[in-house]
Amino acid sequence: MDAIRTESLTKSYGRARGVVDLDLSVPSGTIFGFLGPNGAGKTTTIRILLDFLRPTSGDAVVLGLDSRRDSVEIHRRIGYLPGDPALYDRITGRDLLDWLGRLRGGVDRPYLDALIERFAIDPDRPIRQLSRGNRQKIAVVQAFMHRPELLVLDEPTSGLDPLVQHEFQELCRETTASGATVFLSSHVLDEVQHLCDHVAIIREGRLVAIEDVDAIRARAVRDVTIRFAGSFDADAFAALAGVRSVTVEGPVLHLQLSGNADPLVKLAAQHDVVDLVSAPADLDDLFLHYYEGEESNGAARH
Amino acid sequence: MALLVTERGLRDRRRGLVGWALGIAGYVVLQTSFFPSVQSSDLQRAVASYPKELKAFFGGAQAFNFSTGRGYLEVELFSLIIPALLTIAAIAFGVGALAGEQERGTLDLLLANPITRRRVVAEKAVGMGVTVGALAAVVFVMLLVMDPAVDLRVGVVNLAIACLGAALLAYGFGALAMLAGAATASRTLALAAPAALFTAAYLVVGLAGLVSWLEPFRLASPLYHATGTHPLSNGLPAANYAVLFGWCAATVLATVLVFERRDLVR
Incomplete structure (x- = not known):
């Protein structure tokens, strides 16, 4: 079964571009990279999966559940890391993680403590006193701490230093090894290359290509x-x-x-x-590649 | 089930709430401590010579009765200051509740949990009720404390009635701030909409005393229902409570309906 499946998913709103006819399937138990330049529609797609946005047309099915009708059950079973996450920052990291754990009806305490230690989080300082990287680490931990079946991570490594990025990637691999699925967005090709089993590329709201990482690397x-x-x-x-x-x-x-x-x-x-x-390999160049292909096709038609 | 969203909202605003309570308590003490000197002064006679339009705006000659504790408190606290202070506190809460969380981005973190949007609004509404209720209780308690000291003879029941009326009024405007925030995600609009409506509601009640064709319109002003009939002296009819309760409940319900349908754009 696919952890995520979208069918003709379309969202148009305001001046933002949204997404157009998106057919996405994310196999269970894999690390799936959702790659695209900023503004391509990655966050829009993720927010539809979370039921923050409602599709103009089409469906999104998460863990076999309808994104609109079953949003609470979906939220129970997924971990979400917002892009550029904002945390309740007047409290300490531990208080925030405890509180989020209580909202989920309790968490695996030893596992949470292990994650805090693993990412070297200072749990006893008010979050507003922490650097951006340290806040991001707390945001990563809150997504993983309840051992969700599916992780939806919007630009998870932004703000993390290379050592922590490595730790994050290890955590993703362990998580999928135990049967869960990781769906992460990125605009950094390198990161996706090293980490992901599958990659989907989105540009201007449309899916460009789904192929294995090696093929993308070859074209990069x-x-x-x-x-x-x-x-x-x-x-x-x-x-x-x-x-x-x-x-x-x-x-x-x-x-x-x-x-x-x-x-x-x-x-x-x-x-x-x-x-x-x-x-x-630079993602902009990779996209230039696609652009040029498209434009030469267009030119041939004229 | 524990009200975890309510708890978070109140904890994060703890300091602000204590500040509000101290400020309001201090203001009540200050204002009531002037009562004995005002009562024995010639102010009452001076008021008699005020222009009649001025008196009419503030509710007629009855509104300037400085000879009794009730009359004094009516003018100095309950006609505007206390309702306005409670309303400002409620609007501040209402602005932060949805628009504030969305502008800061914490709403994403909150709504990714297994909790419905409806419940989030309901818990925020409870938190606002606790906030406004606590501040109204401060007014109530401080006046009870000051009553014997300055011989206000205000009466516990009428005092409670006036405080509850002011609290419901404030809550309704706070709920409007939540509604505007739910609809627009803009803190500015969430603040401006209820502030403008409060001003309009205040002006309608005052001007209705001057302009006869405005008189029916004061019934549309929540201020009229909460403070317009001198509740400290006369009590407050059940119908007024019904209007105020209904207004608050309808606004919260509208907030739920709007917020459930809204696209939460980042």
Whole structure:
């Protein structure tokens, strides 16, 4: 059974773009990445799943339950991390987590204490005195503390330092290993690549592609910068498969690479390479890729 | 089931509530301590020479009876100040209840729990009732305490009647703040709507004494039902309570209906 399934889900409102005809299925027991640039409709979709927003048309089914009719039961069985979460900040972290636990009819105390320790949360300071990263850690813990069947996490790692991000990813893996499902949104391709079993990409409210992570990685564009000691032939680099946007600044070559890096490295190796930087795939470039595909299709029709 | 949302709201406002209570208590003490000197002064005669339009706005000659404790309290506390203070406190609560939580973003955290929106509104309404009730009780208790000291002879029953009327009035405007917040998610509008209505309701009651065609309209003003008939001296008819209760209940109910249907956009 799918943990989340949407059918022709559409939400249009105000000036915001909303979502259009979204068909999404999130298999149980997986970590599912919902990827898209800011404003693409990720948060809108998540808020429909939570019954904060009501769809204009279409359905959203969460854990086999209707998002509108069964929202209380859905809330009982999921953990939710809002994007850029606001906490009741006049109280301490422990008081907040206790209170949220009571709203859920009690929590597994040892598990909560273990999570607090694991994320090195200072539970006894008023939340308003904590840094953004420390608040985010509390927000992460409140989503996991009642061992929900499904986690709906909106940009979970924003504000977390790399060490905590790693801990968060471990927690996601453990959680899915025990049978739960993690659905997380992100605009960071790297994060999704390393963590998720499946990825859906959304742009301007529409689903772009559902495919496995490796395929996305293969299509992903990397920014490559090579500094040479001597002269080189930029045209030769531009002629390589998967290379585009070649620019030259004196001894430095900039280009964008998609797919296999081997031909580029072999060609570069024929020269005296001073430095080589391959920047992590940038989501905007990935989307540029899709845009261009769409536009050339459009141009062909004219 | 425990009222956890009510509890959170009251705990987070604890300091503000204590401040309000101290301020109101101090004001009551200050105002009542002037009574003996006002009673023995020539103020009553001075009032007689006030322009009749001025007297009419504030409820006619009867409204300026400084010779009795009831008359004095009516003018100085219950015609405007106490209802206004309670109303401001109630509106502050009502603004924070839904619009405030949504603007800060904490509403997401709250509504992601297994709790209906209806229940959230109901628990907030209870919290507002506790807040307004506690402040009205402060007025009641402080006047009982001051009564023997300055010889007000106000009477426990009439005092309770006047305090309850003021509390219901305040609660209704607080509920309007909640309703406006539920409908718009804007703290500004949640504040402005009931504040404007309170002002209009006050003006209608006052001007109805001056302009005869306005007189029927004062029945539309909750202030008239709570304070317009000098409850400290005359008590308050059951019909007035019914109107005030009905107004509060209808506003809370409307808040539930509006809030349940609203898209909660971030």
